[in-house]
Amino acid sequence: MKVGFIGLGNMGSAIARAVAKCDDVSLLLSSHNPEKAGKLQAEIGGQLLDNAQVAAESDVVFLGVKPYQVASTIKEIGENSNNGSIWISMATGVSLETLAKLLPGHDLVRMMPNTPVAIGQGMTSYTSQSSQAKDVFKELMAHSGKVVEIQEGLMDAATAVAGCGPAFVYQFIEALGDAGVQNGLSRSQAIEMAAQTVLGSAQMVLATGQHPAQLRDAVTSPGGSTIAGVVELEKNGFRYAAISAVNAALKRNQELG
Ligand SMILES: NC(=O)c1ccc[n+]([C@@H]2O[C@H](COP(=O)([O-])OP(=O)(O)OC[C@H]3O[C@@H](n4cnc5c(N)ncnc54)[C@H](OP(=O)(O)O)[C@@H]3O)[C@@H](O)[C@H]2O)c1
Incomplete structure (x- = not known):
């Protein structure tokens, strides 16, 4: 499975470290910030590509940019995303409804992780309307710590307790x-x-x-x-x-x- 990461700051890189422990995944890392991306690549492997290439080639994309950057980052990628890919957003407060408008036709997961994910001791909540996306998500997060499915209406509470x-x-x-x-x-x-x-x-x-x-x-x-x-x-x-x-x-x- 080709797993892409767009936004490799604190949280995106913590998730990438956890996903890198899974068998049979190839990591495609956004080269937006070459210094950060290069350091992470040296640690966990993977290929450095630009955002459009990550979106076009990945089976699953983790979006780790700040909430206010979500819309502009997806719009920049434009028509380039792989039609069948699953997109997983970790952006605080950005609903599945908003994501669906930005990424029509894609299976979506909204997740709320915390930084201990980087050492396999995270607490992640998630919500999705696609059972296939849920299964893939759980598989990719298998080395991240605890993962629980919650109703989307409880995401703010989960964010405040476990994210913060x-x-x-x-x-x-x-x-x-x-x-x-x-x-x-x-x-x-x-x-x-x-x-x-x-x-x-x-x-x-x-x-x-x-x-x-x-x-x-x-x-x-x-x-x-x-x-x-x-x-x-x-x-x-x-x-x-x-x-x-x-x-x-x-x-x-x-x-x-
Ligand atoms: N930190 C947490 O504990 C935590 C917990 C739960 C959820 N989250 C969520 O995780 C997301 C990331 O938060 P963070 O704390 O990891 O922030 P962060 O460290 O600032 O990471 C965001 C990253 O996105 C990169 N970026 C910005 N624009 C981009 C673009 N167009 N293409 C590719 N990469 C781009 C930034 O690179 P540059 O800095 O080089 O621009 C930065 O490395 C947020 O949506 C936040 O709500 C964070």
């Missing part, structure tokens, strides 16, 4: 690390401890299926140090801050869409 979520988690890891440094740990020790703690705790949630509050209760002994910290987080509106961050991101997604 890594930034919120990094901020939490940074803050835990700062506290470690304040109390004498080296920066690298503190960040490693914070990151591994977040990773292990997240894996506990997924592996046990327990509600996070149950897992938290299991580590808060009466009158102990952990409950002292938990109360301080509550006092400072930690959970409300996280909920507000997701809601602000969701509102902004809707404005951008």
Whole structure:
């Protein structure tokens, strides 16, 4: 299968790294930014072509440009796209309806990935009206992490929680690390401890299926140090801050869409 990529920034290149792990795929990479594309090609292989060639030769095209660039990028390609190809857009807020107007006759997938896709630990939601496109998409994303199908109406929520979520988690890891440094740990020790703690705790949630509050209760002994910290987080509106961050991101997604 020839799999093309137009838009090889943070997200497009993360997806390309995951797709490169699939058997029997040839990668066609857009040469729009020769420096970025060349570096990626050196890492994962594939051919460098211009956008029109990628569109003409690919069986599947991943579109990784910014939402405001989607229409102009597709219009530039004009009549050149392969008629039978599947197009997969990762653009925040760009609906299947809008994509169908820009790419009439193509099977379409709208996806919402996050950057941990690059290391096979992503969280990707997707929606499509074509069962063939869904099957191809799932096959190509097999090495990307978790992939779930959702209704298109939930895409903004998925974007705010999982697409934007890594930034919120990094901020939490940074803050835990700062506290470690304040109390004498080296920066690298503190960040490693914070990151591994977040990773292990997240894996506990997924592996046990327990509600996070149950897992938290299991580590808060009466009158102990952990409950002292938990109360301080509550006092400072930690959970409300996280909920507000997701809601602000969701509102902004809707404005951008
Ligand atoms: N970053 C995330 O965590 C995330 C999560 C979910 C979804 N997304 C979605 O992923 C898409 C890309 O976001 P990003 O964060 O990866 O942005 P980005 O790093 O700016 O990547 C966009 C890339 O598109 C290239 N580009 C622009 N115009 C082009 C054209 N006409 N032809 C070919 N390539 C072109 C840009 O190259 P130049 O810079 O050289 O112009 C850039 O490398 C967006 O639609 C975003 O909504 C991102």
